[in-house]
Amino acid sequence: MAKKVVKDKNGILEAYTQELLKTNEKPKSVYAFCESIKISEKEFYEHFTNFDQLEESVFTYFFEATVKTLSNSKDYDSYDVKTKLLSFYFTFFEQLTANRTLVLLLLENGKPALENLKKLSSLRVEFKKYVDGLGIKPVDLPKENLEKIQQKGISELAWLQLMSTLKFWIDDTSAGFEKTDVFIEKSIQAGFDFLSLEPLKNIIDFGKFIWQEKVKA
Structure with a gap:
C-alpha cells in the first residue's frame, strides 16, 4: 500500500519524482497519481495545473536549493561578482x-x-533575476544606447551560457564530471572577458577546450 505523503507542494513534488524514477514514465493521469499517493485531486490542483507544470517546478526547486545554500555561506557576500557566479554554477x-x-x-x-x-x-x-541582482557591469561604452542594449543582454547571455553548460554536463562522460567543472571555469572567465572587452586569450583558450572535447572526440 502506498504511503500517504505530505500534502504540501514539496511533498507532492517528491512523490511524483520518486514514481517517475521507479517507473521511468509519467503517471497515466492526475487521478491515478493522486490515488496512488492517497491525496485528492483538489489537493494536487492547489499547487499544480498539470504534470508539465510540476516537472517545471523541479528545476526551480534545484535553483532555490542552490540559492539557499549560497545564502547560508558566511563567505558568499564577500565574494566578487565572478566568484559569486562561479559558486552558483x-x-x-x-x-x-x-x-x-x-x-x-x-x-x-x-x-x-x-x-x-x-x-x-x-x-x-x-x-x-539572480544574474540581474549580481550587478554585473559591462565596460563603459561611448554610445548610451549601446550600453543599454549590453546591460539588458547580460542576463540573456548568462542564460544561454547556463544552457550550454547544461548540455555539456548531459553529454559529459568524464569521471566525477570533472570536464564540466573545467567548462564552467573557462566559460565564466570567457564571458567576463567578453563583457569587459579584455584580451581574447581566455576566450580562445575556452574555444580550444570545446574543440578538443567536441570536434576531435
Missing part, C-alpha cells in the same frame, strides 16, 4: 549531479525538444 550542478537520473528523464537526455524548453522556462525567469 558549481552548487547548481552539484544539485543536478545528485539527481542526474531524474534530470535526464525530465529532459529526455538532452533532446532539443520544445517541451524541454518549456520545462526550463521558470528556471530561466529566476536565473535571470
